[in-house]
Every structure is written in structure tokens, then in C-alpha cells.
Amino acid sequence: MKKFDIDSFFAAVCGFFIVYLFTHHSSIGVSPDSVVYTSAARNLYYHGKLEAYNHMPLVDFPVLYPLFLSLSLFIARLDPVVTGGIINGLLFASVIYMCGHIMKQIMRPRLVKWALLLGLMLSPALLDIYTMLWSETLFIALSVVFILVTGWYFKQPSIARVMVVAICAGLACLTRYAGVTFIFTGCFLIFFHLPLRSKKRITHCIVFGLTSSAFFIGNLIRNAIITGTFTGNREKSTTSFFTNLYYYGKVLYYWLPFMKNSEVLVSVFAIVFLVTAIAIIIWRIRTNYNHESYQNIAMVFGIVYILFIVITASISRYETINNRLLIPAYAPLLLVTVYAFGRLSFKLMFFRKTLTIVMLSAAFLLFIASQALESYGMYREYNTWGIPGYTDDGWRNSPITQYLKQHPQVLNKPAAIYSNAHEAAYFTANVAAESLPHTVDKEDVETFLTADGHYLLWYGHIDDPDLVNTSFIRQHKNLTEVYSTSDGAIYWCTNKK
Structure with missing residues (x-):
């Protein structure tokens, strides 16, 4: 039995209380989407109907998150708006613990693991999501579970294990329609897992694809039967692919708060990062280098997800690409980045030990300090005026x-x-x-x-x-x-x- 990960558990507990402190003044943040989720959960619990507040069937969003909130209502006998801070605190804590557990398995030094844990715990990008009653909170947790179970599958590939991975991907599709990225990622990783014989790879790929997509297709068929549309009425995009790449760069600018007043630089870096990551994935496939490792799974998922959002936002009209839309890629890519810098530091340490330690420690402290300052600013605002949304003081008064x-x-x-x-x-x-x-x-x-x-x-x-x-x-x-x-x-x- 593996030793209990006390570091990750402590960080997870801290993460839970951070969310609690952020939501203490005005309870959980509520947006228009939150109203739909909450009203559907209430109607399901009290009337047995999966309908929004306007008595319209829920089709613009998949069904799992309202079901999840309805289950919380059944267990706690309290409205999701009341328990939202606890629900999100637990989900945030689970993400922190699972990411720390992954890092423990791929990098032994505790310093590297704590770099990841602090980066997650104090992240304004994540806290911006986990202080709101949004489906992304559950979706992010499922993405880390997906990385864990996919790595578990590759250790001993079998039909039983691939079914577990497929169920996780299917649940993600029932949480957000962007959950199809789990299917794309899984099929890609299984198909290019060259140590497996071709016949076995194709069989596992088909089993995974059919099982995981059954959840997604089932939800679409339900929607079509009820309303005649698969995902509700969708408008044509008004932004081009390159414009959406620019917006992706602006989100990365927000994710790296220490790079203030460098928006153009970050936009260029965002594209370079995307191209470099794709090149690394292709190289790993060609050389079969650690293809099934947790860090590789995380990187593939992060890149597939970002590309999916940028491409589909160029076809169908979304809100402008923002932190909320891209946040599921944050934890996986942060894990990969911390791992990469950790590996680099130990390789360079043999040549320039003191210089390496000083430079990487300074970069780490700069990143964590900027994260902490940004999050503290959010905390002061939230505990003065409330979390922006229908529960803040402006709306209540x-x-x-x-x-x-x-x-x-x-x-x-x-x-x-x-x-x-x-x-x-x-x-x-x-x-x-x-x-x-x-x-x-x-x-x-x-x-x-x-x-x-x-x-x-x-x-x-x-x-x-x-x-x-x-x-x-x-x-x-x-x-x-x-x-x-x-x-x-x-x-x-x-x-x-």
C-alpha cells in the first residue's frame, strides 16, 4: 500500500478553506448560467423534471452538473446556493490532492511538488472558477481523474481498464459539451501507444470511443427528442481563428500575472507554447519516449482542449474566449510546466548548481508571489462587495x-x-x-x-x-x-x- 500523501492532503485542506474564505461574505457566486444549473437542480429534486426556471427543458447544457447539484440538495437538504462554497471547496481540494499525488509519482523532490501545490492553491485563475456555481468546477476535477485513470490503464492495458477511462470521459461529456476533448485525447493516446500490438490498440480504441461517446450521443438524442435541436440554438461565430488565438494569448496573460504590461509578448509566447507543445507530442510519438506517462497525458489533454476551444469558437458563437472557457487546461499544463522545470533544474545542477538554484528559486518565488498578490486582491474585493454576480451586494441591495x-x-x-x-x-x-x-x-x-x-x-x-x-x-x-x-x-x- 502506497504511503499517504500528507503534503497534498495539507494543501488540499488549505485549498478548501481558501474557497470558504472567498465565499464567506456573500456565499457562492451566481451568474446567468448558475441560475440555469440551480433551477434545474431544484426542479429535479422537488418536481422530478429536468427543467430550468422558465420551464424549458435543459438542452443548452448537458445534464450531469444539475444532477450533481440535485444530489447535493438531497444529501444536505440545503439549496446549492447555500452549500455552494462547501461543494466547490471539496472539488477544489480534490483537484489539488490528485495533482499533488501525480507529481509525487513522477518527481521525488518535495520542493517540486510544493511548487505545483502552491501554484494551484493560490491561483487566481482557479479561484475565479471555484468561487462560482459553474459546471467547470466538476469538469476540472474529472479532467484530473481522467489523467490518473489513463495513466493507470497504460500500466497494464486491458478492456476492463479502458472501460474505466471511457466512463470517466463519458461523464465529462455529460458535464460540458467540451467533454468530447476527453474522447479525442483518449483515442489519440491509445492509438499511438506503440508498445501495444496494432490489433489490440485498434480494439481498445474502438471500445473506448464507442463507450465514451455513448454518453455524449445519448444526451444529444434526448435533446433532439425534446426540442428538435442537439445542443439548443447556436449562433454562427463572429470571430476568426486568428482572433481567437489572440484571445487565447490574453488568457495566458491573465494566467501569468507577473508579466504585467507585456500583453503582446504573452500573445506571441502563447502561440509559441502551443506550437512547441504540439512538436513535442509528435516527437514523443515518433520516438515512443515515455508516451504513456502522466505528464504526457496531461500535456496532450491540455493542448487538445485549447485547440478545441479555439477552433469551435471560430465556428459557433461563444462568449469571448476567457479564463472560464480555457481553465480546464490550466491544472494539466501547470503540472507539465512544473515537472519540466523540475527536470531541467536537476540536469543543469551538475554544471551550475548555485546559479541554477538561485535562478529557478527566483522564478518560482516571483510566480507564487504574483499569484498570491492577485488572489489577495480578489479576496479583499469579494469580502467587501461580494463575488461578482447575483449574490453580490450590488444585486442584493x-x-x-x-x-x-x-x-x-x-x-x-x-x-x-x-x-x-x-x-x-x-x-x-x-x-x-x-x-x-x-x-x-x-x-x-x-x-x-x-x-x-x-x-x-x-x-x-x-x-x-x-x-x-x-x-x-x-x-x-x-x-x-x-x-x-x-x-x-x-x-x-x-x-x-
Whole structure:
């Protein structure tokens, strides 16, 4: 039996309490996506239906994360918004422990392992995610489990072990649609595992591909049966491949906070890093050099994931590529980077021992210090104003929110309610509103314009250029003010004759 990893456990416990401290002021952060996840989990628990707050079937997102939140509600008998800090703290702790466990197996020096543990524990990029009620929190944990079980499979390849890897990949597909990157990564690694005979490689690859994709395909078929679409309505991308590469570089700039005022340099470095990593993967395949090692699995997954996001963002419209979209690649690539520098330091130490120790220690301290300062700044902001989202002080103390909570009868007519922040209306004031249409969706705009006699709940501090605005609405409808505050208004809308 392997010795218990006390270092990783201690770091994991610290990670849990860091998330707890970050979410202490206003509870877990809640965004529009969080509202969908939470409402689906509530509806599943209380009504047995996997529907969002607007009674629409859940198709824009896969089903596993709402199921996960519903399970937490069943166990704790408390709403996910209440227990979100504990849930995310446990997930964050599991990521830290598993990454430390991997590093312990591939690098003996504790100093190198602690470099990784501190890099994860104090990462503003990860804390930005684990302070929010988002599916990425579970997805990241599954990515590290995937690295572990894939390495376990390569130690003694068998059908039973490849099935375990496939189930992990399938669960990732049910957490986020980007989970298909697990399937791509697994098929790639198994197919190019040259020590296995060709027949066995192909058999294992087919078994893995069919088993893992069954989860994904099953979810798509469910969506198609319910709504006639596989993943909900998706708009065509408005950004090119090279523009998305630039945004990927900006995310890396955020991941390396010590490189302030060097955005162009980091963008170039981001592309160089991507090309270099791909070249290393190709070289390892050709030479069969440590192909099945944890660090190689982590690198392949990280690169496949980044390429998938950049390419698909050039086809289908996402939010601008940001930390949230790319964060699943962070822990695997940090693990690879720390391992690479650890190996390099021990190779160079025989030639320039003192210089090597000084330079690498300085680089490590600079990185950790910058991470800690960035995270401390986040902590001060979160514990002053709350985590940005619908649980922060701005939303909780909003005059329009307070009025709606105290005067629900203001929306007393049996009519539709439209809003430029319908998720906020549901979460903060328990108002079931529909979203204003997107300007590019002409059919939805026409439906809205023909609707006669409805409420408009307008939040003045929300600026979403994708939605029709009040100027456009006033051109086509009569707006009668029902009530207004400093940050919003309620209108009764009728069509102009």
C-alpha cells in the first residue's frame, strides 16, 4: 500500500478553506448560467423534471452538473446556493490532492511538488472558477481523474481498464459539451501507444470511443427528442481563428500575472507554447519516449482542449474566449510546466548548481508571489462587495430588486414579462420573465414585436448589446411606466396602432 500523501492532503485542506474564505461574505457566486444549473437542480429534486426556471427543458447544457447539484440538495437538504462554497471547496481540494499525488509519482523532490501545490492553491485563475456555481468546477476535477485513470490503464492495458477511462470521459461529456476533448485525447493516446500490438490498440480504441461517446450521443438524442435541436440554438461565430488565438494569448496573460504590461509578448509566447507543445507530442510519438506517462497525458489533454476551444469558437458563437472557457487546461499544463522545470533544474545542477538554484528559486518565488498578490486582491474585493454576480451586494441591495421582493403584486396582470436580465429577475426577485430577443434572431424579434400587452422589466445597469434595447422598443411599442428606481424600471407595453 502506497504511503499517504500528507503534503497534498495539507494543501488540499488549505485549498478548501481558501474557497470558504472567498465565499464567506456573500456565499457562492451566481451568474446567468448558475441560475440555469440551480433551477434545474431544484426542479429535479422537488418536481422530478429536468427543467430550468422558465420551464424549458435543459438542452443548452448537458445534464450531469444539475444532477450533481440535485444530489447535493438531497444529501444536505440545503439549496446549492447555500452549500455552494462547501461543494466547490471539496472539488477544489480534490483537484489539488490528485495533482499533488501525480507529481509525487513522477518527481521525488518535495520542493517540486510544493511548487505545483502552491501554484494551484493560490491561483487566481482557479479561484475565479471555484468561487462560482459553474459546471467547470466538476469538469476540472474529472479532467484530473481522467489523467490518473489513463495513466493507470497504460500500466497494464486491458478492456476492463479502458472501460474505466471511457466512463470517466463519458461523464465529462455529460458535464460540458467540451467533454468530447476527453474522447479525442483518449483515442489519440491509445492509438499511438506503440508498445501495444496494432490489433489490440485498434480494439481498445474502438471500445473506448464507442463507450465514451455513448454518453455524449445519448444526451444529444434526448435533446433532439425534446426540442428538435442537439445542443439548443447556436449562433454562427463572429470571430476568426486568428482572433481567437489572440484571445487565447490574453488568457495566458491573465494566467501569468507577473508579466504585467507585456500583453503582446504573452500573445506571441502563447502561440509559441502551443506550437512547441504540439512538436513535442509528435516527437514523443515518433520516438515512443515515455508516451504513456502522466505528464504526457496531461500535456496532450491540455493542448487538445485549447485547440478545441479555439477552433469551435471560430465556428459557433461563444462568449469571448476567457479564463472560464480555457481553465480546464490550466491544472494539466501547470503540472507539465512544473515537472519540466523540475527536470531541467536537476540536469543543469551538475554544471551550475548555485546559479541554477538561485535562478529557478527566483522564478518560482516571483510566480507564487504574483499569484498570491492577485488572489489577495480578489479576496479583499469579494469580502467587501461580494463575488461578482447575483449574490453580490450590488444585486442584493439593488432598489429595483428590493421593490420587486416587497411588492410582488406590481406584476399582477396575467401577461408575459420580458426582461434584459431574466435570470436576475428569477434569482433575486422570484419573477418568471422571458429574455428580450437577440437582435440577430429576426424571428424572435418579430414574435416580440407582435406581442401586445406585456410587462418589460428593465435593469438599467445591464448593458447587453446583443439584446434589443429600449430605444428600439419605443419605436414599436407604447411604454407606460409602472414603477421606476435609480437602477431600473417596470413598464407596461402595448403595440402602437
